[in-house]
Amino acid sequence: MTARDIQLDQNGRLRHFLTTEGxxxxxxxxxxxxxxxxxxxxxxxxxxxxxxxxxxxVNLFFEPSxxxxxxxxxxxxxxxxxxxxxxxxxxxxxxxxxxxxxxxxLEAMHCDMFVVRHxxxxxxxxxxxxxAPHVRVINGGDGRHAHPTQAxxxxxxxxxxxxxxASLRVAIVGDVAHSRVARSEIHALNTLGAREVRVVGPRTLxxxxxxxxxxxxxxxxxxxxxxxxxIIMLRLQRERMRSALLPSEHEYFHCYGLTQKRLRVARPDxxxxxxxxxxxxxxxxxxxxxxxxxxxxxxxxxxIAVRMAIMAxxxxxxxxASAAED
Amino acid sequence: MTARDIQLDQNGRLRHFLTTEGxxxxxxxxxxxxxxxxxxxxxxxxxxxxxxxxxxxVNLFFEPSxxxxxxxxxxxxxxxxxxxxxxxxxxxxxxxxxxxxxxxxLEAMHCDMFVVRHxxxxxxxxxxxxxAPHVRVINGGDGRHAHPTQAxxxxxxxxxxxxxxASLRVAIVGDVAHSRVARSEIHALNTLGAREVRVVGPRTLxxxxxxxxxxxxxxxxxxxxxxxxxIIMLRLQRERMRSALLPSEHEYFHCYGLTQKRLRVARPDxxxxxxxxxxxxxxxxxxxxxxxxxxxxxxxxxxIAVRMAIMAxxxxxxxxASAAED
Amino acid sequence: MTARDIQLDQNGRLRHFLTTEGxxxxxxxxxxxxxxxxxxxxxxxxxxxxxxxxxxxVNLFFEPSxxxxxxxxxxxxxxxxxxxxxxxxxxxxxxxxxxxxxxxxLEAMHCDMFVVRHxxxxxxxxxxxxxAPHVRVINGGDGRHAHPTQAxxxxxxxxxxxxxxASLRVAIVGDVAHSRVARSEIHALNTLGAREVRVVGPRTLxxxxxxxxxxxxxxxxxxxxxxxxxIIMLRLQRERMRSALLPSEHEYFHCYGLTQKRLRVARPDxxxxxxxxxxxxxxxxxxxxxxxxxxxxxxxxxxIAVRMAIMAxxxxxxxxASAAED
Numbered sequence: 001m002t003a004r005d006i007q008l009d010q011n012g013r014l015r016h017f018l019t020t021e022g023x024x025x026x027x028x029x030x031x032x033x034x035x036x037x038x039x040x041x042x043x044x045x046x047x048x049x050x051x052x053x054x055x056x057x058v059n060l061f062f063e064p065s066x067x068x069x070x071x072x073x074x075x076x077x078x079x080x081x082x083x084x085x086x087x088x089x090x091x092x093x094x095x096x097x098x099x100x101x102x103x104x105x106l107e108a109m110h111c112d113m114f115v116v117r118h119x120x121x122x123x124x125x126x127x128x129x130x131x132a133p134h135v136r137v138i139n140g141g142d143g144r145h146a147h148p149t150q151a152x153x154x155x156x157x158x159x160x161x162x163x164x165x166a167s168l169r170v171a172i173v174g175d176v177a178h179s180r181v182a183r184s185e186i187h188a189l190n191t192l193g194a195r196e197v198r199v200v201g202p203r204t205l206x207x208x209x210x211x212x213x214x215x216x217x218x219x220x221x222x223x224x225x226x227x228x229x230x231i232i233m234l235r236l237q238r239e240r241m242r243s244a245l246l247p248s249e250h251e252y253f254h255c256y257g258l259t260q261k262r263l264r265v266a267r268p269d270x271x272x273x274x275x276x277x278x279x280x281x282x283x284x285x286x287x288x289x290x291x292x293x294x295x296x297x298x299x300x301x302x303x304i305a306v307r308m309a310i311m312a313x314x315x316x317x318x319x320x321a322s323a324a325e326d
Numbered sequence: 327m328t329a330r331d332i333q334l335d336q337n338g339r340l341r342h343f344l345t346t347e348g349x350x351x352x353x354x355x356x357x358x359x360x361x362x363x364x365x366x367x368x369x370x371x372x373x374x375x376x377x378x379x380x381x382x383x384v385n386l387f388f389e390p391s392x393x394x395x396x397x398x399x400x401x402x403x404x405x406x407x408x409x410x411x412x413x414x415x416x417x418x419x420x421x422x423x424x425x426x427x428x429x430x431x432l433e434a435m436h437c438d439m440f441v442v443r444h445x446x447x448x449x450x451x452x453x454x455x456x457x458a459p460h461v462r463v464i465n466g467g468d469g470r471h472a473h474p475t476q477a478x479x480x481x482x483x484x485x486x487x488x489x490x491x492a493s494l495r496v497a498i499v500g501d502v503a504h505s506r507v508a509r510s511e512i513h514a515l516n517t518l519g520a521r522e523v524r525v526v527g528p529r530t531l532x533x534x535x536x537x538x539x540x541x542x543x544x545x546x547x548x549x550x551x552x553x554x555x556x557i558i559m560l561r562l563q564r565e566r567m568r569s570a571l572l573p574s575e576h577e578y579f580h581c582y583g584l585t586q587k588r589l590r591v592a593r594p595d596x597x598x599x600x601x602x603x604x605x606x607x608x609x610x611x612x613x614x615x616x617x618x619x620x621x622x623x624x625x626x627x628x629x630i631a632v633r634m635a636i637m638a639x640x641x642x643x644x645x646x647a648s649a650a651e652d
Numbered sequence: 653m654t655a656r657d658i659q660l661d662q663n664g665r666l667r668h669f670l671t672t673e674g675x676x677x678x679x680x681x682x683x684x685x686x687x688x689x690x691x692x693x694x695x696x697x698x699x700x701x702x703x704x705x706x707x708x709x710v711n712l713f714f715e716p717s718x719x720x721x722x723x724x725x726x727x728x729x730x731x732x733x734x735x736x737x738x739x740x741x742x743x744x745x746x747x748x749x750x751x752x753x754x755x756x757x758l759e760a761m762h763c764d765m766f767v768v769r770h771x772x773x774x775x776x777x778x779x780x781x782x783x784a785p786h787v788r789v790i791n792g793g794d795g796r797h798a799h800p801t802q803a804x805x806x807x808x809x810x811x812x813x814x815x816x817x818a819s820l821r822v823a824i825v826g827d828v829a830h831s832r833v834a835r836s837e838i839h840a841l842n843t844l845g846a847r848e849v850r851v852v853g854p855r856t857l858x859x860x861x862x863x864x865x866x867x868x869x870x871x872x873x874x875x876x877x878x879x880x881x882x883i884i885m886l887r888l889q890r891e892r893m894r895s896a897l898l899p900s901e902h903e904y905f906h907c908y909g910l911t912q913k914r915l916r917v918a919r920p921d922x923x924x925x926x927x928x929x930x931x932x933x934x935x936x937x938x939x940x941x942x943x944x945x946x947x948x949x950x951x952x953x954x955x956i957a958v959r960m961a962i963m964a965x966x967x968x969x970x971x972x973a974s975a976a977e978d
Contacts, residue, residue: 042762046706048734054372056400067757070736074708074761077734082374082403084396097603105393105602108626109400110368276757277749300760380698382726408700408729410722423929431719431928434952435726436694 006128016128016137017310019146020188028188032156035302035309041078042304051312052079055112059085060127061140062118067277068140071300072115075307084111100130107132113311114138121145121180136314144180150275151184153306155192157299158230161271166193171224171266172215173200173256174234174283177207181275182234190214200224201256204245221256226265233258233274236283249282259285263293271295332454342454342463343636345472346514354514358482361628361635367404368630377638378407381438385411386453387466388444393603394466397626398441401633410437426456433458439637440464447471447506462640470506476601477510479632481518483625484556487597492519497550497592498541499526499582500560500609503533507601508560516540526550527582530571547582552591559584559600562609575608585611589619597621658780668780668789669962671798672840680840684808687954687961693730694956703964704733707764711737712779713792714770719929720792723952724767727959736763752782759784765963766790773797773832788966796832802927803836805958807844809951810882813923818845823876823918824867825852826886826908826935829859833927834886842866852876853908856897873908878917885910885926888935901934911937915945923947 007023009015014027041047057076059069064087076083088102097105106114113136116124121143128137141147155165162168170189176182176199189197190213199206200218211217218224225231236252246252258272272284272294280286289296333349335341340353367373383402385395390413402409414428423431432440439462442450447469454463467473481491488494496515502508502525515523516539525532526544537543544550551557562578572578584598598610598620606612615622659675661667666679693699709728711721716739728735740754749757758766765788768776773795780789793799807817814820822841828834828851841849842865851858852870863869870876877883888904898904910924924936924945932938941948 044706047708047762048706054370054374054404056373056403066738070738071761073736074734077708078706082400084399086392086396098606101602101604101606104623105626108623109397109630110373110627111400276753278753280750280753297756297760300757301762304761380696380700380730382699382729408726410725412718412722424932427928427930427932430949431952434949435723435956436699436953437726 006125014314016124016139017148017314018124018128018137018139020148020151020184020191021146023188023191025191025193028152028155028192031152031306031309031313032159034313035152035156035306038305038308039302041308042301048078048080049308050080052076052081052112052315055079055081055315056110057081057083057113057115057311058106058111059083059140060088060106060114060116061086062088062116062123063141064089065117065141068117071303072138072140072307075304075311076113078304079308079311081113081311099127103127103130107135112136113315115140116142118142138310138314141180144178144183146184147180147275148184148188149303149307149310150181151188152310153299153303154181154185154232154273154275155188156302156306157273157295158271160298160302161295162229165189166195168194168230169196169198169228169267170194170230170232171198171200171218171228172232172234173221173224173258175205175236176201176210176234177205178237179234182232183213185232186213186215198224198228202246221262222265225262228266229270231258231263231266231270231272233272233284235275235277236279238279238282249279253282253285257281257283257285258288260287260291263288273299276300332451340640342450342465343474343640344450344454344463344465346474346477346510346517347472349514349517351517351519354478354481354518357478357632357635357639358485360639361478361482361632364631364634365628367634368627374404374406375634376406378402378405378438378641381405381407381641382436383407383409383439383441383637384432384437385409385466386414386432386440386442387412388414388442388446388449389467390415391443391467394443397629398464398466398633401630401637402439404630405634405637407439407637425453429453429456433461438462439641441466442468444468464636464640467506470504470509472510473506473601474510474514475629475633475636476507477514478636479625479629480507480511480558480599480601481514482628482632483599483621484597486624486628487621488555491515492521494520494556495522495524495554495593496520496556496558497524497526497544497554498558498560499547499550499584501531501562502527502536502560503531504563505560508558509539511558512539512541524550524554528572547588548591551588554592555596557584557589557592557596557598559598559610561601561603562605564605564608575605579608579611583607583609583611584614586613586617589614599625602626658777666966668776668791669800669966670776670780670789670791672800672803672836672843673798675840675843677843677845680804680807680844683804683958683961683965684811686965687804687808687958690957690960691954693960694953700730700732701960702732704728704731704764704967707731707733707967708762709733709735709765709767709963710758710763711735711792712740712758712766712768713738714740714768714775715793716741717769717793720769723955724790724792724959727956727963728765730956731960731963733765733963751779755779755782759787764788765967767792768794770794790962790966793832796830796835798836799832799927800836800840801955801959801962802833803840804962805951805955806833806837806884806925806927807840808954808958809925809947810923812950812954813947814881817841818847820846820882821848821850821880821919822846822882822884823850823852823870823880824884824886825873825876825910827857827888828853828862828886829857830889831886834884835865837884838865838867850876850880854898873914874917877914880918881922883910883915883918883922883924885924885936887927887929888931890931890934901931905934905937909933909935909937910940912939912943915940925951928952 115138117140123142124139197215274296441464443466449468450465523541600622767790769792775794776791849867926948
């Protein structure tokens with residue numbers, strides 16, 4: 001059974017949201033279009049719609065991540081769902097209990113959706129294969145494999161600024177080797193037919209086989225950014241610094257950090273993105289992060305809208321948010 | 327003042343829910359009957375009823391237990407209550423503050439219900455004696471003493487499969503000495519007039535005075551399971567292994583673990599129960615836990631319905647859930 | 653820019669609530685009067701009003717305090733807000749991220765209000781200066797500087813017992829040097845024109861420059877309490893005991909602890925207050941804490957009403973709670 005099969009129901013509609021790999025243009029555009037109707041919800045006096053009222057969403061976090069949990073918690077609450085935060089990494093609930101028993105137990109409590117975060121690649125797929133038919137699974141990041149909601153919110157932000165995706169050159173810069181965000185973005189951008197997807201970084205942080213995913217590899221940042229429309233900076237995991245992969249933060253910034261000067265080789269209307277949290281002065285200069293080309297905070301805002309759309313979509317609650325007055 | 331007095335108001339109605347000891351058949355059936363109306367709530371699109379809207383339920387956990395907290399949290403939220411999780415074991419709120427002052431403070435904040443979990447036997451009773459008249463207390467497990475909501479959800483599950491409780495032989499198997507669940511079940515089953523309640527386990531884990539509670543003691547598991555209608559396996563606290571009470575997990579399973587072979591001496595339609603979490607291969611074989619006689623996951627589902635019923639009942643919100651559309 | 657400027661919008665209305673210093677009588681009375689309408693909410697069957705429905709309140713706690721967090725969480729939930737508890741002291745969300753980036757991110761998620769608790773004086777002001785125009789900030793206690801919601805709930809409790817504040821002598825007793833509560837109370841009582849504000853305590857715990865705030869200093873407790881209408885006992889931080897500032901708990905109680913005997917020098921109808929949690933037998937005798945002059949638990953109850961009023965007021969939702977049926 002391929003990843004595509006697990007994500008889709010027998011009618012080809014999204015049932016889980018695990019990866020952007022194998023999703024069709026239609027699936028991606030369905031999410032992006034639906035998310036548009038949730039952007040306006042944030043501007044209302046009452047920022048809630050009743051689409052998931054009476055549903056129970058479980059944040060099943062095997063790897064702690066306050067920021068990611070917060071975005072899903074807010075998205076679920078603004079859909080009027082009840083939210084249960086289970087920090088499985090520290091929970092005594094699961095002592096001596098297998099993962100399958102934990103899942104069975106939560107299902108028996110009539111939980112409707114699991115947002116899964118796990119340090120191991122494939123964990124969300126594994127869980128999606130195990131759950132009962134009524135349960136929905138969202139991948140909130142698994143190992144180095146995928147972080148598909150981040151990819152979708154990035155696509156959403158790109159499309160709002162550059163609607164003609166087929167015309168775009170996109171550069172993904174930094175630690176591509178360890179980035180689940182990069183993998184999910186490459187799949188999605190290629191599916192939507194982006195003109196060119198580049199990955200830019202030192203040899204130690206670019207996997208040798210990555211060209212097979214349909215990207216061009218650059219080790220020189222000036223060449224990599226030349227004439228691009230979109231720059232996606234990746235977060236540098238500081239843990240890598242301790243390994244032999246990187247010399248020092250200072251040297252990394254010297255070679256790959258995004259500065260105003262480097263930005264000049266990109267197209268004049270290029271936008272700068274970053275999944276956050278930012279390491280200022282390591283992968284990006286503050287002048288750029290806070291500058292007029294930066295859309296980093298828009299990404300955060302859109303992240304709530306896109307996650308609301310995905311949650312409502314896979315629960316089968318497809319009503320435009322604008323029509324779903326609370 | 328006896329436990330019975332504390333639990334009941336002057337009209338003999340349930341005010342707190344602390345123990346099954348001393349409760350009448352009528353009290354037990356009132357809960358079981360009322361819980362029936364909450365089973366259907368879980369199947370609705372909107373799994374909520376407004377019976378406790380505007381009430382504040384406090385999970386007052388002096389002993390951490392994610393699983394038990396989760397069931398009460400879900401039950402309270404599906405009754406539309408606001409839930410406050412106070413992990414008193416780690417909380418700085420109570421530093422240098424007496425338990426009574428903590429209770430007085432929460433009452434002054436107009437909290438309506440305390441779900442108490444404590445490592446010491448009698449803690450929930452102690453708290454119920456302290457609280458203001460408007461406050462309700464539920465015992466979520468105290469020491470080795472009582473775990474009455476677990477007993478009620480077990481009774482509920484038994485009755486759904488075997489409505490004529492007076493005709494039943496029930497075997498409770500394992501570490502009876504340290505089990506608050508066993509104590510609460512024995513009281514409830516005897517009150518409902520079960521034909522025979524047995525406890526089955528090694529001499530080191532069966533208290534010598536237990537026969538006074540109205541049970542038959544078996545040290546041989548084949549004899550103990552012979553012709554029973556219901557088998558309730560207890561969870562083995564792995565901490566016991568380190569003490570002199572038990573030789574090893576392997577030997578325990580060899581002598582008392584529930585296998586398909588052992589199950590054959592019970593009645594052909596016997597059901598198998600376990601309060602969870604399961605130690606597979608220690609107290610129960612996976613083949614049995616996942617087999618057709620197992621009702622373990624039904625216990626989890628019924629646990630939400632039974633806890634909703636108890637919460638609504640003691641708050642005086644006795645309206646059939648089916649009539650309380652949200 | 654002064655503190656007053658940051659708290660008020662261009663029309664002179666409360667926008668943040670950071671300190672009682674510089675607030676006018678009108679501002680203080682507006683809060684106190686509005687809070688009256690929330691006292692009744694706690695007596696309703698449904699203790700909720702929809703004034704903050706669809707708003708997101710973030711408890712941004714850089715210093716853990718379960719008790720304070722609980723009061724704000726309850727107040728926000730009873731206003732029907734969604735509440736996000738961020739324990740920033742332990743959160744991985746903020747690893748390597750600046751405070752400003754954390755604030756920008758939460759704003760981009762369309763959070764509406766930050767309740768800030770911080771060990772450093774001035775932290776809430778700093779944050780209020782940083783936030784976007786639509787965001788409101790409440791100071792939940794910053795270092796030794798201010799704890800204005802506590803001061804307001806104390807004023808509210810005083811006024812309910814002694815409406816003519818201009819006629820009152822108020823004694824604040826104990827560790828004034830380290831008390832943010834004392835500072836906030838002194839400003840507010842003087843603004844409302846209290847007849848006399850006294851601080852009473854050992855020389856090591858009374859700042860030498862405190863008379864400039866408009867208080868009379870007493871080192872002898874009998875003189876300090878003579879003829880007062882209101883006694884506000886401060887909590888003794890037991891950490892101070894380890895320093896050279898105080899000899900021992902026993903000796904402190906001997907010199908400054910509030911006993912029935914000491915209470916006799918105050919006016920016969922004097923009320924006794926304490927922000928909690930109480931150290932019984934250290935700063936106050938149990939006989940007094942639980943006695944008929946004590947209004948300590950009323951302070952807790954009023955704390956919810958006053959915080960609801962402040963939250964609703966600064967969000968611009970000024971509708972009497974009694975008119976805002978849920």
